[in-house]
Structure formats: structure tokens, C-alpha cells
Amino acid sequence: MTKCKKILLKIVPALLLGLMLFTFIGCKTDSGLDKYVSEKRTEIYYCEQDGFTLTASYSQKEYPYCADGIVGELSDLFEIKLQAPDNSEEYNIKFTLAGKEYGGEMSFESVRQIYTFSQSIACPKETQITFTVSRKDSEVKLVAESVKNENTLGVSDILKSIQKAEPDRISALSQNGTFAGEIYVRLVYKDGECFYYAAISDRSGNTYSMLIDADSGEILATREN
Numbered sequence: 001m002t003k004c005k006k007i008l009l010k011i012v013p014a015l016l017l018g019l020m021l022f023t024f025i026g027c028k029t030d031s032g033l034d035k036y037v038s039e040k041r042t043e044i045y046y047c048e049q050d051g052f053t054l055t056a057s058y059s060q061k062e063y064p065y066c067a068d069g070i071v072g073e074l075s076d077l078f079e080i081k082l083q084a085p086d087n088s089e090e091y092n093i094k095f096t097l098a099g100k101e102y103g104g105e106m107s108f109e110s111v112r113q114i115y116t117f118s119q120s121i122a123c124p125k126e127t128q129i130t131f132t133v134s135r136k137d138s139e140v141k142l143v144a145e146s147v148k149n150e151n152t153l154g155v156s157d158i159l160k161s162i163q164k165a166e167p168d169r170i171s172a173l174s175q176n177g178t179f180a181g182e183i184y185v186r187l188v189y190k191d192g193e194c195f196y197y198a199a200i201s202d203r204s205g206n207t208y209s210m211l212i213d214a215d216s217g218e219i220l221a222t223r224e225n
Contacts, residue, residue: 033159033170036179038062038071040155041186044194045129045144051085054131054142058123059186069181069203078121081114082106082133089135093117097124103132147189151215155185158196161217162210166200173202187214195220 043058056078063075084091087108094103106115127146132139153161162183163170173181181202188195194214201207211221 033163033179033183034156036071036181036183037155037159037185038074038182039184039186041188042155043124044147044187044189046147046189047131047142047144049142050140052133052140052142053083054080054133054144055189056080056129056131056144057187058121062182067182067201067205069201069205071182076120076122078102078119078124080106080117080131082116083114084133087113091115092134093131094134095129095131097121097126097129147194148187149194149215152194153196153214153217158185158198158212158217159183161212161219162198162200165219166208169200169208173200 039059039061041057041059045054045056047054059077059079060074061077062072064072066072080093082091082093091106092103093106094101096102102119102121104117104119106117108115129144131142131144133142134140170179173179181200184197184199184201186197188197196212196214197209198212199207199209207225209223209225210219212219
């Protein structure tokens with residue numbers, strides 16, 4: 001065997017081992033809590049125009065919903081809320097995502113005085129969505145923009161922040177590698193700023209809620225009940 005071949009036989013296994021370690025470390029990016037999330041709202045689109053205020057959001061939610069501290073199967077949900085200048089009208093809405101058109105008649109909620117529409121749709125890739133809102137004699141196009149910016153953290157990063165800030169709480173609900181609870185993480189948009197509302201519910205019905213800065217992951221306020 002030549003000297004060159006001997007060197008290769010020593011170097012190649014070391015390179016492969018290094019690649020395997022790099023791949024393992026690179027892929028291990030979640031906090032371990034991701035699989036215990038029973039609701040996550042990750043996208044919000046917002047528009048104020050021509051007397052209308054439209055908010056659209058994408059979530060994955062447990063369905064059927066049950067607040068029992070156990071995560072069930074998650075379903076995609078795209079929801080639209082519309083405040084209109086005239087609540088005596090009937091409104092239809094249509095929009096296009098990934099080249100496919102969606103829409104239908106909106107329902108009116110008298111308590112909240114808003115129109116709503118929801119449909120099971122996969123997470124949009126668009127940063128801007130044009131919604132056509134029509135009534136019997138006219139229509140308006142509302143261009144809604146994603147409220148997120150380049151600094152907005154994702155759900156996995158928010159879970160890491162929670163785990164770092166609340167290690168004792170997480171540890172108390174963990175046993176033999178299993179987390180005995182479920183977690184809700186919802187993107188929230190208020191007064192031009194993004195936040196996350198997060199909550200941990202155990203199997204006894206106790207809930208620990210947090211308001212989290214969407215850019216830094218800092219927990220701003222907490223409540224326990």
C-alpha cells in the first residue's frame with residue numbers, strides 16, 4: 001500500500017465523523033418542546049383601507065380542541081376578520097394563495113361586530129395578499145401586508161426563550177423525557193408591534209401565560225391561574 005493511500009485511510013474516516021457530528025449539531029435546532037405545541041399562530045396580515053380593517057392569520061390548531069394538557073392532531077387554519085363601515089351589508093371575500101383562489105360568503109358576529117371567514121389552507125408563503133371584498137353593488141381590493149419583519153422570531157425560537165427563562169417550570173412538568181402538558185404560542189399584532197402570547201397548560205388544568213417580545217424573545221409579563 002502506498003504512503004498516499006495510508007494517509008487517505010486515516011483522514012477519510014475522521015472527515016466522515018466530523019461531518020456526522022456537524023450534521024447532528026446543525027439539525028438539533030429545536031428546544032425539545034416543539035412537539036408539545038397544540039396551537040401556534042405564525043402569520044398575521046393586516047390592512048386598513050377605505051373604512052375597512054382586515055386581519056388575516058394562519059395557525060395550526062389541535063382539532064378537535066380539548067384543554068387537557070395532551071397534544072392532539074393539528075390542523076391548518078386560515079382566518080379572516082373584517083371590520084366594515086356598514087354592518088347591514090352582506091360581504092363576500094376572495095383571495096389567491098400560491099396560484100389558487102379561495103373565498104366565500106363572510107359570517108357576521110354581532111357580539112364583536114365583525115365579519116369572519118375561515119378555511120383550512122396551508123401556511124402562506126406570501127408577504128402580501130390582496131383580498132377582494134364585495135357586496136351587492138360594489139367591491140374593494142384590500143392589500144394586506146405581513147406584520148412580521150426581519151427580526152421577528154419563529155415559534156421554535158420563542159420556545160427556546162421560554163425554556164431558558166422558565167427551566168424549573170419546564171423541569172417540573174417533565175419526566176422520563178416526556179413533557180406532561182401542552183403549549184400555545186400565538187403571534188399577536190397590536191398598535192403596530194408584534195408580540196407572542198404563550199401559555200403552558202398542565203393536565204390538571206393549571207395555565208401559566210406569558211407575553212413575549214416577538215423580536216428579542218424577552219418575557220414581558222406573566223400570569224398564572
